[in-house]
Amino acid sequence: MSNTAPPDTPNTYRSGPDERGHFGIYGGRFVAETLMPLILELEEAYERAKADPEFHAELKHMLVHYGGRPSPLYFAERLTQELGGAKIYFKRDELNHTGSHKINNCLGQILLARRMKKTRIIAETGAGQHGVAVATVAARYGLPCVIYMGCVDIERQAPNVFRMKLLGAEVHQVTAGAGTLKDAMNEALRDWVTNVHDTYYIIGTAAGPHPYPEMVRDFQSVIGEEVRVQMMEAEGRLPDTLVACIGGGSNAIGLFHPFLDDKDIAIYGVEAGGLGLGNPEEHCASMNGGKPGVLHGNRTYLLQNDDGQIIEGHSISAGLDYPGVGPEHSWLRDTGRVNYVAVTDAEALEAFQLCTRIEGIIPALEPSHALAHVQKLAPTLPADNLLVMNLCGRGDKDVFAVAKHLGVEM
Amino acid sequence: MTTRIDKRFAALREKGRAALVTFTTAGDPDYETSLALLKALPGAGADIIEMGMPFSDPMADGPAIQASSQRALKAGQTMKKTLRMIREFREGDQDTPLVLMGYYNPIYVYPVEGFIGDCIEAGVDGLIVVDVPPEQDDELCIPALEAGLNFIRLATPTTDAKRLPAVLENTSGFVYYVSIAGITGTAAPDTGEVHGAVARIKMQTELPVAVGFGVKTPEQARAIAAGADGVVVGSALVNALKASLDENDRPGAATVSSVTDLVRGLAEGLASSQTATVK
Numbered sequence: 235m236s237n238t239a240p241p242d243t244p245n246t247y248r249s250g251p252d253e254r255g256h257f258g259i260y261g262g263r264f265v266a267e268t269l270m271p272l273i274l275e276l277e278e279a280y281e282r283a284k285a286d287p288e289f290h291a292e293l294k295h296m297l298v299h300y301g302g303r304p305s306p307l308y309f310a311e312r313l314t315q316e317l318g319g320a321k322i323y324f325k326r327d328e329l330n331h332t333g334s335h336k337i338n339n340c341l342g343q344i345l346l347a348r349r350m351k352k353t354r355i356i357a358e359t360g361a362g363q364h365g366v367a368v369a370t371v372a373a374r375y376g377l378p379c380v381i382y383m384g385c386v387d388i389e390r391q392a393p394n395v396f397r398m399k400l401l402g403a404e405v406h407q408v409t410a411g412a413g414t415l416k417d418a419m420n421e422a423l424r425d426w427v428t429n430v431h432d433t434y435y436i437i438g439t440a441a442g443p444h445p446y447p448e449m450v451r452d453f454q455s456v457i458g459e460e461v462r463v464q465m466m467e468a469e470g471r472l473p474d475t476l477v478a479c480i481g482g483g484s485n486a487i488g489l490f491h492p493f494l495d496d497k498d499i500a501i502y503g504v505e506a507g508g509l510g511l512g513n514p515e516e517h518c519a520s521m522n523g524g525k526p527g528v529l530h531g532n533r534t535y536l537l538q539n540d541d542g543q544i545i546e547g548h549s550i551s552a553g554l555d556y557p558g559v560g561p562e563h564s565w566l567r568d569t570g571r572v573n574y575v576a577v578t579d580a581e582a583l584e585a586f587q588l589c590t591r592i593e594g595i596i597p598a599l600e601p602s603h604a605l606a607h608v609q610k611l612a613p614t615l616p617a618d619n620l621l622v623m624n625l626c627g628r629g630d631k632d633v634f635a636v637a638k639h640l641g642v643e644m
Numbered sequence: 645m646t647t648r649i650d651k652r653f654a655a656l657r658e659k660g661r662a663a664l665v666t667f668t669t670a671g672d673p674d675y676e677t678s679l680a681l682l683k684a685l686p687g688a689g690a691d692i693i694e695m696g697m698p699f700s701d702p703m704a705d706g707p708a709i710q711a712s713s714q715r716a717l718k719a720g721q722t723m724k725k726t727l728r729m730i731r732e733f734r735e736g737d738q739d740t741p742l743v744l745m746g747y748y749n750p751i752y753v754y755p756v757e758g759f760i761g762d763c764i765e766a767g768v769d770g771l772i773v774v775d776v777p778p779e780q781d782d783e784l785c786i787p788a789l790e791a792g793l794n795f796i797r798l799a800t801p802t803t804d805a806k807r808l809p810a811v812l813e814n815t816s817g818f819v820y821y822v823s824i825a826g827i828t829g830t831a832a833p834d835t836g837e838v839h840g841a842v843a844r845i846k847m848q849t850e851l852p853v854a855v856g857f858g859v860k861t862p863e864q865a866r867a868i869a870a871g872a873d874g875v876v877v878g879s880a881l882v883n884a885l886k887a888s889l890d891e892n893d894r895p896g897a898a899t900v901s902s903v904t905d906l907v908r909g910l911a912e913g914l915a916s917s918q919t920a921t922v923k
């Protein structure tokens with residue numbers, strides 16, 4: 235069997251998934267029978283909400299008045315001068331309430347959970363940004379909430395653990411496996427199977443069984459939709475280049491999706507290259523160094539050995555430290571519409587410092603990966619190339635970890 | 645086509661006794677011990693053997709079976725070795741039905757066609773694959789059925805009357821009723837509720853129904869068996885095995901017998917349920 239689906243050239247890249255949740259060969263619903271009825275119920279509830287103007291009005295209201303949308307599209311003038319080439323814009327989703335794009339999805343899903351009359355919220359988290367966003371909306375709507383987080387991530391993202399607890403969430407430490415995002419997701423799924431009657435699972439990225447990849451994408455697409463309008467206002471035309479980091483792929487698909495059919499726009503997804511792509515234990519670039527498989531409810535590119543056992547991978551960034559990726563990205567990779575590249579821990583650390591020093595913005599380590607690719611790409615492009623990078627999270631949570639990597643005692 | 649599984653259930657029905665289905669993980673704690681245990685299970689009273697194919701991310705399993713998967717993988721177990729183990733078992737046992745249970749990814753990358761062929765060749769009778777629901781039947785279930793394997797589906801407390809026909813449609817061999825909404829080896833099932841659920845399933849199928857998840861003791865097994873065609877015991881056996889290992893997870897002289905002793909007790913519990921068995 236070939237590892238890659240034959241490339242097809244669809245008329246539109248925006249019509250997926252099909253009614254069974256497939257993007258090409260990817261996606262689907264690979265879950266235990268106990269969860270199947272819930273996933274079908276969720277799909278029905280989401281279809282109903284999607285068709286209900288009241289749902290959209292309520293979400294819009296919360297995104298604006300609670301989340302702080304729209305986020306600015308900011309011309310990064312000094313970075314543009316420094317790199318010499320493309321005109322670089324940042325989509326400032328780090329300015330959202332809770333400090334990242336994760337709130338866009340959490341507001342959408344908590345409103346859905348309320349419609350479904352669910353009374354308990356669970357979630358997995360890696361960097362803790364999704365966990366904080368979930369704990370935040372759970373506090374806002376008065377629902378008890380349990381967050382699963384790997385023990386390694388609890389240590390490297392300590393500020394977020396305390397934030398979640400302040401917000402009233404119970405944080406469950408997961409010691410299985412390598413104690414990172416994959417293991418947290420396993421444990422959240424186990425909780426869900428056990429508490430099916432009252433529990434809503436807010437998945438934090440555009441992955442998991444159908445309808446999650448589609449639903450999370452839809453909630454995150456506000457990013458790209460705003461960029462379309464904002465770039466027209468700023469420059470009178472659409473951008474030429476888009477760049478975003480890829481963990482599970484939610485901030486990236488949110489930026490990319492509204493532009494997928496504008497075929498002249500070059501799109502780059504940046505995976506975590508860790509210590510380098512040579513060894514699958516040392517990076518998290520599933521589309522550059524993995525092959526298709528089935529995990530966490532969907533078929534997608536995965537880091538795995540020849541026996542189909544999942545490999546933990548490694549990234550300096552807890553939010554990118556995941557051996558899989560959302561299924562729509564796998565399909566966009568195979569069709570060639572999006573270019574997926576990888577940058578290393580060291581390159582991301584350097585970009586983190588550059589951005590902080592010359593733009594006065596401390597980025598999270600996740601978008602620092604996108605930035606590291608912008609550093610390579612921008613100088614190769616002409617000055618009239620409009621490049622948008624999704625600055626999807628702020629770096630406050632990372633300062634302790636970065637200090638450690640730089641050998642600074644705090 | 646009549647399979648070993650069909651024959652075994654028919655024979656037990658004649659005797660008026662429910663089947664004891666045992667679950668252990670292939671390769672736990674190592675290949676040799678696991679093979680010795682496999683060979684000893686029929687003699688101890690296992691009517692049908694389920695072997696777990698270890699997976700790095702067993703999402704439907706509780707701590708006991710998670711740890712047993714990890715032990716097996718650490719000792720070098722692979723899908724190929726699991727199939728080799730079954731071939732070796734079949735050299736001495738042509739009658740005991742053997743079912744492989746696990747998750748889809750290792751089968752998918754094997755890949756599917758090769759895996760099904762190797763299963764048939766090794767003497768596997770059926771498959772239970774936790775994360776392939778009826779919605780994805782064309783992936784694995786249909787090819788497996790066409791090749792002559794039984795495909796045993798899980799029905800759960802969340803499988804309502806509307807959904808049950810879809811779950812039963814391509815199921816063969818037996819139906820595995822998951823007695824609790826949850827993961828393996830945790831909560832104990834409520835016998836009354838389980839019997840009600842089994843009766844509802846049996847109104848829609850001729851297939852035998854075996855009940856598993858959370859059954860630990862001979863008493864529980866006997867109680868469940870009073871309203872079912874089979875009882876599956878897994879985590880309790882895996883825990884007994886674990887208790888016989890040293891601190892480095894190495895087996896001792898009593899590892900095999902610690903499991904088979906428990907199996908013998910469970911089998912005796914079921915044998916004494918003879919007259920209670922309905923149907």
Ligand SMILES: Cc1ncc(COP(=O)(O)O)c(C=O)c1O
Nearest residue numbers: 363481482483484485553600627
């Ligand atoms: C700031 C930030 N960016 C990116 C990610 C990666 O997730 P995704 O690829 O779904 O956007 C995370 C995840 O925790 C994050 O916190």
